Amino acid sequence: MLDQAGKDGLFTVVDTVQGDGLTPDQRQGMAITRQSFRFMLDPGELEALALAVEFGIPYILSDDRAARRTIEEHSDVRVLRHPDLLYICQYNAEAYCKDIKRIFRDIQAGESHRLGGSFQDIMRRSRERVKELGLRK
Structure with missing residues (x-):
């Protein structure tokens, strides 16, 4: 890729x-x-x-x-943050980001400091961050 x-x-x-x-x-x-x-x-x-x-x-x-x-x-x-990027991929329906939840879990598994909260909570925070930065279409 x-x-x-x-x-x-x-x-x-x-x-x-x-x-x-x-x-x-x-x-x-x-x-x-x-x-x-x-x-x-x-x-x-x-x-x-x-x-x-x-x-x-x-x-x-x-x-x-x-x-x-x-x-x-x-x-x-x-x-x-990596969830912000995953949210952008999901929001824009990018072909490379079809399985956001699996990708997120794979990244979290390799992190020494994992993000707190459920996947849905983290994506909600990312949605707000992306919106705040003006990156949503």
Whole structure:
């Protein structure tokens, strides 16, 4: 699925460690963001935020509540949790997201900090979050 999406031009792969695919200005912009947030975020969220800020990507995916709060208070980037993304897929009837409940359970099984509440409650909260962010059609 990802290979085909890449071939269809839905995303571009960049190597943020080596800087392959980035201009010098983009590398510098990402370095500034990394420096600014280095004590507030884990490496994964830090790299995602640096890419989002530099490329004008409005949303990133993270289930880290503290990171979400930090990112949203100190940048224009908004953070979606995996249930939010699943809700968007379900709402938009995407072909890749036919079995939302199974996908959700599979993700939860691999998480060290599972989300509390029933599947229906979590989807309700995601519906409100997605609506708040203006991502519902």
